Every structure is written in structure tokens, then in C-alpha cells.
Amino acid sequence: MAGRRLGRLCPGSSILLLCDMQERFRHSVAFFPQIVAAAARVLQGCRELGVPAVVTEQHPQVLGPTVPELGAHDLPKHPKTCFSMVVPAVEAELRARPHLTAALLCGIETQACILHTALDLLERGLDVHVVVDACSSRRWTGWWRWGGCGRAGPSSPPPRASSSSCCGTPPTPASARCCS
Secondary structure, three states: OOOOOOOOOOHHHEEEEEEOOEHHHOOOOOOHHHHHHHHHHHHHHHHHHOOOEEEEEEOHHHHOOEOHHHOOOOOOEEEEOOOOOOOHHHHHHHHOOOOOOEEEEEEEOHHHHHHHHHHHHHHOOOEEEEEEEEEEOOOOOOHHHOOOOOOOOOOOOOOOOOOOOOOOOOOOHHHHHHHO
16 A cells, blocks of 8 residues: 555546534534535535535434535435444445545544544545545544644644654654644
């Protein structure tokens, strides 16, 4: 995988995955209205380009339905009880489209569901594009400090200098560039 390059998105070989944008998260996820609005714009663009979309809901009986402002009312909702979106129903949707080469990811929570979904999709050989402006978490601690992202979040304060790297170990020249 070290030699793999990030591929281009093409409508005929891409899929949009919308992860867990549910009512219960409305007041606990950082920047929730902005995240949902950005994901809704991505969904609208994908519809215009003919890119299929998949929606998951984490424990929908507990966390509620997908929020209406996402505009995904007509899409089937796949329930899940694990971090990854790649549950059997979604796996079947991916297998039904053998021409897929890329996936776009939007939703919550970045450090859990988006991460595990991205890893599962990469294992399946797909290029994964995380739409950063359409992802967040309940506890937003400044993901610009994560290695390699190179940008700050919506309405975020400027990054500060750090005496440790992103993972809490002594800084290296590379971590100093991304974490300070």
C-alpha cells in the first residue's frame, strides 16, 4: 500500500457513504449544523452526477433517525452496531458495484466510524476521500493536530506550538510541521 496513489473521483466508479448523522448527535457533535450542511451539498452534487449514496445509522432505535436536513429521506438507511459502515447490507451494495474504485466519506464520528470505515474500504482496494468539512466528532479537540491533515477546522483557532507530537511522543521534524 506504500506505493499507492490517491486516485481521481469519477462519477461512474465512485460511491458516497453518509455515516450516522442522526438526531441524538445534533447537540453533542461539534459543528453539527455545518457538517450536515456540507454533507447535504455533497449528496446533492453526487445525485446530479449520478453517484450512488449509502446511509448508515448507529443504533437507530436509541440514537434516532437521520436528520431531515441531510436530504437523504429517499435513501435506505442501514442500521449498524459497530464502528465501520461496512456492515453486511453495505458490503452487498459495494459488491453489487464491481466497477467501484473510490469512496467519499461524510459523517460522524471521525475518530471511530469514519476511521474504521476508511480502513475497511482501503482493505477492499478502494481509494478513500474523506470530506473533511463534512466530518466531526462529539469532542472536537482540533484535528489539525493529527499528522498530515494540514488545515484547521471550521471557525477554529490557529494552531499553537506544541512540545510534543500529535501522538504524545517527542516531536520529530515531520510532526513539528503538522502539529505546530
